[in-house]
Amino acid sequence: MAASILDQVRGKRNGTFQDIEATIEDQVETLRSEIAALTKLISKNSASQGKKVRNQAEAGYEDLIARSEDLLQQLQDGYARGASEVRETVRRHPAATIGAAAAFGLVIALLARR
Secondary structure, eight states: OHHHHHHHHHHHHHHHHHHHHHHHHHHHHHHHHHHHHHHHHHHHHHHHHHHHHHHHHHHHHHHHHHHHHHHHHHHHHHHHHHHHHHHHHHHHOHHHHHHHHHHHHHHHHHHHHO
16 A cells, blocks of 8 residues: 555656646747747848838938939039129120239239249
8 A cells, every 4th residue: 555655646746747847848839939929020020120211211312312413403503694694794894804804813923923
């Protein structure tokens, strides 16, 4: 009878350890699946954020190109306007223009001598 009691206790212990071991294995497997799901979610989120940042960068680049084209057009318009004003002034006042050019040349010559 003593042997049978010991066998029962041992059987209960082994059963308990096996239950605990099975529970731990189940938890580990659950954790693995949750980690895999989290990895997939992070990967999707990263890809989504990457696309979002790339789209913002492309929009910013296109905006920068549009602004630079506008600025270039404004500079070209200003240069053309200034050139036409100079031509018009020379046509209206040819003698004053020649005198101003001569005075400018004289000042440059005097500065170069020093």
